[in-house]
Amino acid sequence: MKHTYKISIIMIFLMFFATLGCSDFLEEDLRDKVTIDNFFNSDAEAVLAVNGLYRVIHSLELYRTSNNGLDDMYMFGADLVGANRAENLEVHNYTFNESSTDPYGTWKKLYELARNAALFLENIDGNEKLSLEMRNQAVGEILFFRALAYYHLTNIWGDVPYFRTLPTIVELSSLPRTDKVIIRKDLKKDLEKAIGLLPSSYSGSDLGRVTKWAAATLKTKLHLFDKEWKAARDEAAMIINNSPHRLLDNYADVFDQSDPFNQYNDEHIFVIDYSGSDAVEDELRQNRTDFFNPRLRDEPKDPSQKAALIAALKTNNDNMTGYGKAIPLPEFADRTNWQVGDLRYDASITTNYEGIELNFPYFRKLWNLDQEYSRRANHPDNVVVFRLADVYLMAAEAENELNGPGDAYQYINKVRERAFEPDQPLSGMTQETFREQIRDERKFELSGESHRRMDLIRWGILVETVRNVVHRPFNNPGNNIQAKHVLYPIPAEEILLNPALLEGDPSNNGYR
Template structure:
């Protein structure tokens, strides 16, 4: 799959239409408290969903919510899935509330993310009810629109149940009175419904897109999200079936070189055949919402780099390391203008902790640049120093949500838990084949040995991609892992993490609006 400059321009025109739609009140994404609006008033099937164009415009509007700072644009979802694991942490004393597990009711409790995800769930339900079965919309447009909406609503509840466990759940639009007293629903019921919805989404969505439609979910994205739900519930047969379908029947393939998976240096060619689904970003967006700021967390600050920046290797009166370094950066049209917030923790940053010969290390970790030693290690796979196409606060890099290597590793885990390692080796060895030269395939393991080894394989293959926290949680080893991970001097998560930290507390702002949210669990996930 390839993008193009022409398709990017076309996408920008579509964005303008989306903005108009939101100004008209089609979305309430700016609302901070999801109980404060009566969502059954406003646009209905009778006064808006009258043709294909209006249905497509409605679906396009939903994607705006994925570009919120509380979801994929900055560290919104990364705070729940990436920060506070054994892979990355802050390069200085910042974001400590999240990383050090000081979260409490009303303190970094995710209220902004909660609001955006419920906007997505709520608007998806409105649009689904208005489009599905609407005889004013053509069959082809209706099928794709319904498939996309089902996927996006399932994505919203995937994040909501992962982060908060039992949460308010509705599939029809409720009145403000109903929302003000709604309680929490067992997450298992919600996830069961989402798996069913994703089966239908799979049947409706196309196998691929091109041009300006890149970034929409295909049937393979629906299969991947369904597999994610299944693996969290240790439903191994269903996990493997979904993964095998993607591996055997989709157009996606593993790239020959690991670094190429993350190469987005050309904004006109951001997609590749390993990406199953990504949240699409572009620079110079007309309303400031469609460019990524997440890259800035992984880009260094020039005030930090290089190491020994004030030293003058040529002696007194000669340029300092900083001056020499900046000159070389300028020659390559690069600069270090990021925040430097998210860097590898010491253990993963040291090459000796990786398996001998693992070529993924150099593609993942960078400790020197242009011949200069850096003060901090960084995630090379997530940085972009390009000062022509990727400026601070204005990055076009896509957020890669699902890619094929993850599919292979999930299939391997599922097969091992179903039948032992013999049938699982082929899956994990397909991923390892490009990581080592010569190959280092697995063999001769017991079932337990395979599962333990796979934990490290996922850590190194998928580092800093937003999978680690849920992996540690579903394996039941989050607390012990954090307590034994080497940290830096300004962090102390090992002293603070407790078993209840597998979930966040329901946001205090929501409880104040609706005390019934505590009826099924007065402890609020153990935070009271």
Template sequence: MKQYINILLLITVITLLFGCDKFLEEEPRDLASPSNFFNTPTEFDLAIVGLYNIYKGNSLHGKIGLDRYYENGADIIGPNRIFGQVEPTQAYTLSESNIGAIDQGAGAPLTWQNLYAIILNANTILEQLDINQTLTQDERSLFEGQTLFLRSYAYYHLTNLWGNVPYYRDNLPISEIQVLPRTDKTLIRDEILVDLRRAQDLMPNSLSETDQGKATKWAAATVMVKILLTQKKWEQARDKALDIINSSPHDLLDDYAAVFDPNNEYNDENIWEIDFVRDVRSNDWVDHFTPRIRDEPKDPTQQNALSAALGERSEGFTGYGLSIPLPGYVNDFPLDDLRRSQNIVTEYLGFELNFPYMPKMWNLDQVNSPRGNHGDNKIIFRLADVYLMVAEAENELNGPASAYQYINKVRERAYEPDQPLAGLTQETFRQAIYDERRWELGGEGHRRMDLIRWGILLDVVKTTEYRIYNPAANIQPHHILLPIPPEEFSLNPALLESDPTNNGYR
């Protein structure tokens, strides 16, 4: 969306129409009159851009955000030190009393609030689409598809993180929202699958250059596959994944590193990426993967020399070092796997490093991408993930015979010469999927949900070596979900009435 957002107009309109800080206290109709705003295609488009902008916030995709829950506390990345206070989601010491203290501005309470802000605003847009008499059918379909997808994507995260949550599809007054109980996550997922099917029908197959950063029908289809795998609906998951592989314009790149090159955004493999722009709407999630110079190199007497060598390339170790490969990931990653160099680096410019890093996610460029002001897009879904999901679904349905073709397609660029898998049982193929997703998708926001849906999170955490904290001693079965932030109970007591345990945290 780098080219088509009028930033000043967008901020003004969205602030007036969709102020979200107090969205539970104010009636949205009081912020601006929808009848006065929702008239032209431009106005509907601005409102939908406002939904995308919420996803760019620090609590979702702009900072560590959602990855705090989808990557941390698994078996791939972790911090190199305690940063400020103990991080309860990684240490598995999370409780009602400390959930609100997580990284102020990017923690769980704001994640909850912003996801519901998206839902509230999406319902307003859909209501206005129903009554608008000026749009063409094509315009109406385009806006409906985008809005259904963005609302479904919000419910997808809410059910992943909190399980049963308040669920509503109409533009309800705040007085009704504040008394909604929690709805069973199975019902929510079933209904958002229906919405996603319609969204896929209505959304575009591909995007023009001016619309880059929005989602296509294939992003909707990918969310469907992930939900269907969680529900163990193997045949439907396989068929939907094959639809993406066979019908979408996406293809695997020959070069794994090229997928993550910030100069190669919107490449053929990436199904959806959140668009960021330096100096306009930038991100700092990159900094979590980038080294900080005070930690490096391993020989501290060479720090000045390393800094000089970096400076000659206009580079710098100016990051946080808080998302780096765990020891087991470094030790287990096959040495002959060509993806290793993008997922693990232990030396740079001839200097042995004190910690390993994940270079596919870092950005050392100090001219075009300085600390805290990165324009690197956030890749949400890419085709390699879909290939591995169809391999998993096919194996669960029929065993590995017809599943090899999909996992081996991903492995083709990982080995030279090629090392296709063969001769596995259904169980050993299942383990191969566990490993292949670990090598292919490390640090990209999938791992912890994978471990949860496979039912092995606790076992994996208890056998993983961590540098910081002691998650293995702390993790409990209820940690697969988050507690609802307690301040939400004062706004809506029905949340606690429908589950007095708050997901097992009391």
């Protein structure tokens, strides 16, 4: 059914490497208690190691849920997505602090990924017991995952502890924060190497593995976030001009997960692949979709139509068994706030089911009500991390910042060509008006896809945006948000284990 190669690996091996990714960043150094001398001796063993990295990114604290994973820091707390009731209030209301649980879980998982990547790289890079082809692919994948870990860490916490080889217990207990500029300089070099090592595409059971285009997209993002406009433009253009990826003709098709046997498409550059109902491990099942799915108890708007709604759902083999915790905020759900003729509205937002008006709006593009293959807490839906439309918009933004809108129109208009009927290409704009347009274009094209909050942060407009958008009455982020909230504080538990984390910044990103 789905491609479960990432996690279907020897359980003894997983139990061994799980000890290298224990719950705390500061942990016992196990290299003198377990022996890996008899491992990494074949291509098959190298694959097992790298598959362990895929297993980590499937975890609850990263991509598997929208409640206590990366979506907490990337999707919520902006101007597009909220909950339909008073839930996850620390994130929505900007009351998180050093002791908040969810960010700490994400911190630990990202460092588990970084630690395992360091160990595996040490044992695979230059290992002549492996074939050159396998060694190149494995090193490329490991470099990508290490870069992905530190990309998230530096986005969320700024300057963070950084290592390229697995530290000892003594080293970990006094490892200070490293300037994120230094970290990201290394990441870009690593990703450039990974681009040269990784294949362009995969087939069969290897679909979903990291390609050179996934590495190039992550590198593009790092350049864009660091305002390295030429490098970002050139990297994005390289992907657009040379990769096998293309924009689909129909926007809604990009998110179509209705057929669990055919969930990849040409626009997807990197996805987290879940397999759902025939999974034996939780990491293969995601409940992220449940946050976009409605709760039947909340619907419909007119209670007298409840029976009709239930009958319609049954006819389609659908059900509303979700949580309703990731729905469009009121202004974004209002069609009048979208440009006339934007086809993405109907593909992205729904306020009805089979003509029955709903109590809340929902992200149609990200829900899946199917009860045969996509049931509550057991969804096989892929989580799309990178897709080509994002690359086009990054190219447009970087080109505009570099040279103005002249050559940037080709990139943004390619995205708009699909979005409007009839086509509404842009022209005749100043650099500033184009800058405002690209911000809107990313908002409407990428809504609900965990890009918005980081976009607002890198544009320097998070605080003003959150203060000016309409939230639901049980949330009041505009009253609480401050400049410090562009970063999270390093978790208190980590500071207790390693006081050196406060060296250079005793305020812990302004939270003390």
